Structures are given as C-alpha cells and as structure tokens.
Amino acid sequence: MENDQRNFLDHYFSSIYTKLDADALLFNRKLTHSGLVGSENENAIADVIRGFLPIKYGIEVNALVIDRFGKVSKQADIVIYDAENQPRYFRKVFPVEIVYAVIEVKTSMSSSEAKSALENLTSVSELEFRPALTPYWETKTREKLIHHNPPALYIFAYRTNCESFETFARWIDWQYLFRGVGLKDKAPKYPEIRIIRTCALDQGMINMESTNGHVQRFVAEAADAGVNRAFETTVLGNKVLVDPAKSLFLFLNRLWFDLQTHRLHPGFDIRSYMSTVMDSVIEVPNELIYDNPSEEQV
Numbered sequence: 001m002e003n004d005q006r007n008f009l010d011h012y013f014s015s016i017y018t019k020l021d022a023d024a025l026l027f028n029r030k031l032t033h034s035g036l037v038g039s040e041n042e043n044a045i046a047d048v049i050r051g052f053l054p055i056k057y058g059i060e061v062n063a064l065v066i067d068r069f070g071k072v073s074k075q076a077d078i079v080i081y082d083a084e085n086q087p088r089y090f091r092k093v094f095p096v097e098i099v100y101a102v103i104e105v106k107t108s109m110s111s112s113e114a115k116s117a118l119e120n121l122t123s124v125s126e127l128e129f130r131p132a133l134t135p136y137w138e139t140k141t142r143e144k145l146i147h148h149n150p151p152a153l154y155i156f157a158y159r160t161n162c163e164s165f166e167t168f169a170r171w172i173d174w175q176y177l178f179r180g181v182g183l184k185d186k187a188p189k190y191p192e193i194r195i196i197r198t199c200a201l202d203q204g205m206i207n208m209e210s211t212n213g214h215v216q217r218f219v220a221e222a223a224d225a226g227v228n229r230a231f232e233t234t235v236l237g238n239k240v241l242v243d244p245a246k247s248l249f250l251f252l253n254r255l256w257f258d259l260q261t262h263r264l265h266p267g268f269d270i271r272s273y274m275s276t277v278m279d280s281v282i283e284v285p286n287e288l289i290y291d292n293p294s295e296e297q298v
Helices: 002-006 008-030 034-052 111-125 135-144 165-170 224-229 244-261 286-290
Strands: 057-066 076-082 093-095 099-109 152-160 195-200 204-209 215-219 231-235 238-242
Touching: 008 034, 008 224, 008 244, 034 057, 034 076, 034 099, 034 244, 057 099, 076 111, 099 111, 099 244, 111 152, 152 244, 165 204, 165 215, 165 231, 195 244, 204 244, 224 244, 238 244
Parallel strands: 057 093, 099 152, 152 195
Antiparallel strands: 057 076, 076 099, 195 204, 204 215, 231 238
C-alpha cells in the first residue's frame, strides 16, 4: 500500500502520457494533411495543460500576442494568459502584459523546425512587455518594488528526428532568440529574466535563462516500467533509453514552477491599447443637471 502511494505520481504521468501519445498517433494516422496533424497535436497538449493548471490560467490555441505600440507576434501555438483578473473580451489576441507563457508545438522536430519555433518565439520576445503606468502605479512600483515578468517561452516536441541528445541540444540557440532584445539589469529591483525551455518527449528537457546564460540539460532516462515505452537516443556516444512520460513530467513540473513565480503588473490598464477616439469622453458634472433644469423638467 505504501509503495502504491509513493508511486502515485508515476502512475499519473504515465497515464497522461499514454493518452497524449494515443491521441497523437490517432491524428497522425487519420489525418493526411500535415497542417491538420499539427493543429490537432497542439490541441492535444493544450488539453493536457488545461487539465493540469488551475482555472486562473487561460489556455488559447493558435493566438496572437500584441503590444501597445502595435507590434504583433507570429501566430503562437499555445498562449497561457491571466484569465482571473482580466475581462473575457480577450480571445485569440492577447496584450503581452497579461501573457504568462507562449508554447510552440512540434509533432516531429528537426533542425529547421527548431529554427521555425525559435523565430516564432522571437516575435514574442521582441514585444514591449513593460506596461504603461499611471503616475499612481509608477509611484507604487517604486515604493513596493513591483516586478513584472516577460512571457516565458517554451518549445514542446512529440518527437525529434535526431539520434543523439547533443544534436537536439545544439538546435536550441537562446542567443538567437534574444538577439536585439534590450535586457535591463533591474526591473525595478530584480534582474530581468528571459527564459526558454525546450522539451522533446523522446529526448528530455533543456532549460535556459538569459541572466547568466546558464543551461540545464536533463535526459529523461527510463527505469522500471518506463523501459517498455522508451525511445533510444545517445549521450556522449552511449545508448540511453528515454522515458517520454518522465519527459512530460519534467515539462509540466517546470511550467508549473515558472507560472507560480511569474509576476504580472497589477497596474496594467487596457486603455493603453485604445486610440484617442475610444478613450475620449465628456464628463458631465452634477451641477449642470441639477442646477440648470432643462425646459422639459420645468
């Protein structure tokens, strides 16, 4: 009984992976159009994430991210946004200030597909994520040292077409992703952190952060029952069996940690996206109504 309880998460992630893999295989077999396959596989992992996260995190598939200066990202496969504190008129297009994360999904990732994913994520990293603040919130930000994070960036691949973990790792160039992005040392207190995380179910996980260029690489080595569903790769020339359920666990666990520590600025105001036409109104004072009755009121 004690062993069953200790292995609860093992069974949980194994069952989640089994369903995800079954859905992906079904789409790949039944749909001959590669675009349709990709779209359905994006929906499959989005459903897993939606069921994994609390409802405060909204999940949208095939959406755009915009900033207040009119820049628009390339179409993002999955956008995770603030569904708790924002009105529900955001759909398919989201201000970058309310976006927690963007995920690019690849059915079978190659070197060119990795580059395509990086280009899409670059279009998000180039957006101005720092909100326009009123004088009140500027003061509060200084006094309370309110921090605001840019969207976290992810690549998720069902499979890769490489035979070694080293090849997979070399595909993900974080310096390419953040080229031309002006990082700030303090924002206003903590260093500005830009992160990218890449998961391939048949390889493992790569974590990168822009602050110090530190890279963590994890090969999801199979053990016990994981050997039965394992994929083969090589690490430093040695054959390794990779457990895709463990890779999925690494991805979801890292996503959850990032979201828990992600800060969105409470002073974001959607009016910073409005034109002067939408934001111009005439305020009618009470005295005009009550001190100067119209002819109809006399």
